[in-house]
Amino acid sequence: GPKVLQIPSHQIIDMGQMVTLNCDPVSNHLYFYWYKQILGQQMEFLVNFYNGKVMEKSKLFKDQFSVERPDGSYFTLKIQPTALEDSAVYFCASSLLGETLYFGSGTRLTVL
Amino acid sequence: GDSVTQKQGQVTLSEDDFLFINCTYSTTTYPTLLWYVQYLGQGPQLLLKVTTANNKGISRGFEATYDKGTTSFHLQKASVQESDSAVYFCALVTSNMGYKLTFGTGTSLLVDP
Numbered sequence: 624g625p626k627v628l629q630i631p632s633h634q635i636i637d638m639g640q641m642v643t644l645n646c647d648p649v650s651n652h653l654y655f656y657w658y659k660q661i662l663g664q665q666m667e668f669l670v671n672f673y674n675g676k677v678m679e680k681s682k683l684f685k686d687q688f689s690v691e692r693p694d695g696s697y698f699t700l701k702i703q704p705t706a707l708e709d710s711a712v713y714f715c716a717s718s719l720l721g722e723t724l725y726f727g728s729g730t731r732l733t734v735l
Numbered sequence: 736g737d738s739v740t741q742k743q744g745q746v747t748l749s750e751d752d753f754l755f756i757n758c759t760y761s762t763t764t765y766p767t768l769l770w771y772v773q774y775l776g777q778g779p780q781l782l783l784k785v786t787t788a789n790n791k792g793i794s795r796g797f798e799a800t801y802d803k804g805t806t807s808f809h810l811q812k813a814s815v816q817e818s819d820s821a822v823y824f825c826a827l828v829t830s831n832m833g834y835k836l837t838f839g840t841g842t843s844l845l846v847d848p
Contacts, residue, residue, distance in 0.1 A: 624780070654834065666779065666824060666838040678833030714778050721834030722767055726778035 625649040629715050629727035637735050641703035644730045646715030648698055655698045656716040656724060657690065659683060666714065672698065673721075702732075710734045737762045737829040741839035749847050754812040756842045758799075758825035761806065767828040768801055768808040769836070774821045782810075782823070817848045 628647040636642050648655055657669040670680040672690055692698045712731045716724040738761045767786045771779035783792035790801040797812045825839040
């Protein structure tokens, strides 16, 4: 099936630092998403992005979070500054029409 | 609001056992329902999808039937294999400002050989 690539697979940073998580979505997809998963638990929606704009964000999408997809390249999630509670696995997903999402393998973020 | 409920946190079976994972949903719109499977260390993968146009989805021996009366979308498989061990998420497509998936809490399936 379609492949979504996430780089890196694991990132460790100190609390207060900035981190950028990268996602290479499926090339012809139009909708992009970030989800957060703690300790293999529920997938929690953070944000969706379409046509260069954030469409909807959840209460988990704090002011320290931002997303962008400059020039149609990587879809990124930036956290600045990071907090301990940001430690989780972050999954990127993309979709052509918005209903069926294809997920990457995730980036495990550890904030020390 | 839109929600999905999976009451079973963990299911343990032996090979060739029958699998049944419960999922119920709540929404005010016509639902599109999906089952995703997540293997250890990977992202969720689409297993099957059902819309109001086709109320049953079948994939890889798994099937799920959408029942509007009971607002259920249970996942079944006649005979599980060890390779089916994974976490299974029921999900509901919701639309507010664009589409997104609302996931259930997941059911961890362990199949003993």
